[in-house]
Amino acid sequence: MLQTSARLLRLLSLLQAHRDWTSAQLAERLEVSTRTIRSDIDKLRNLGYPVHAAPGVAGGYRLGAGASLPPLLLDDEEAVAVAVGLRAAAGGAVSGIEETSVRALAKLEQVLPSRLRHRVNALQSATVTVPGTGPSVDPAVLTAIATAIRASERLRFDYSSHTGTASRRDVEPHRLVNWGRRWYLVGWDHGPREWRTFRVDRVTPRIPNGPRFTPRELPDGDASSFVQRGAGAATWRFFTRVRLHAPLAYVRERMPPAVPVEADGPDHCVAEVGSDSPQMLALYIGLLDVDFEVIDAPEFADHLDRMAARFTRAAASAR
Secondary structure, eight states: OOHHHHHHHHHHHOOOOOSSSSHHHHHHTTTSOHHHHHHHHHHHHHHHHOEEEOOSTOOOEEEOOOOOOOOOOOHHHHHHHHHHHHHHHHTSSSSSOHHHHHHHHHHHHHHHHHHHHHHHHHHTOOOOOOOOOOOBOOOOHHHHHHHHHTTTTTTEEEEEEETTEEEEEEEEEEEEEETTTTTEEEETTTTTTTTEEEEEEEEEEEESSOOOOOOOTTTTOOOOHOOOHHHHHHOOOOEEEEEEOHHHHHHHHHHHHTEEEESSTTOOOEEEEESSSHHHHHHHHTTOOOEEEEOOOOHHHHHHHHHHHHHHHHHHHHH
């Protein structure tokens, strides 16, 4: 049996798992009686930990939020994950938390056992981060959106589109999605009454939030795929449909899931692709290394003619 101080720490660790525990479950985990559990719960309360108890068959104990942050008990894997996350946040896309992340990381690494500090340092030394050029996001905006999602409250905000057009939105927030160095909000927009994707760095929340709502089901059920389809297509300036001389499976393996691709017989498929420029679009299709036909967009076909002539001259100069 654990000594009282060690048992209290173990009990606190279990309660920090963010779930309800019955007296019997805690007693079984700690190999003590339910009477001892009740006594230990009282000791934690006397130490300032807000342990709530719900009566009844479905009731149990749960650690609530207090006036101050209690000490957190992390296992080895959790401590490493937090340290790595703080190092990433120190140079991440969320503005204003870099210095705070460094301070928190310094506190954590000071108390990490040497074996865990070596693991964190080994991962850091073996990892190279490519500096990003994307926009930064105010952490207060992320927190406001996350709070509205958790509370199922409609979010009111001012929004600036990629063309600079300002608008006011009333949205049922569904999920936050981090893609590269950008944050996106997926939600049901009450204006056009449809699912939309919003860049968080262009969102300015308006207080207070709107009324509560019953969460809707996202049509595809996958917020990340929804963002990839919507965010990419929203900024493309050039589109075309091409018939690729390759099986659907081959193309699917080499294209992002957001690109619509349909089979056209066993050895061909049709894809709708887009990009910011015809040059990038030609490069993108060329990387598939298959023959293809342009179904529409004659201006793109003209660009391919000019590019083919340029490449032909370059090849001739080398002979």
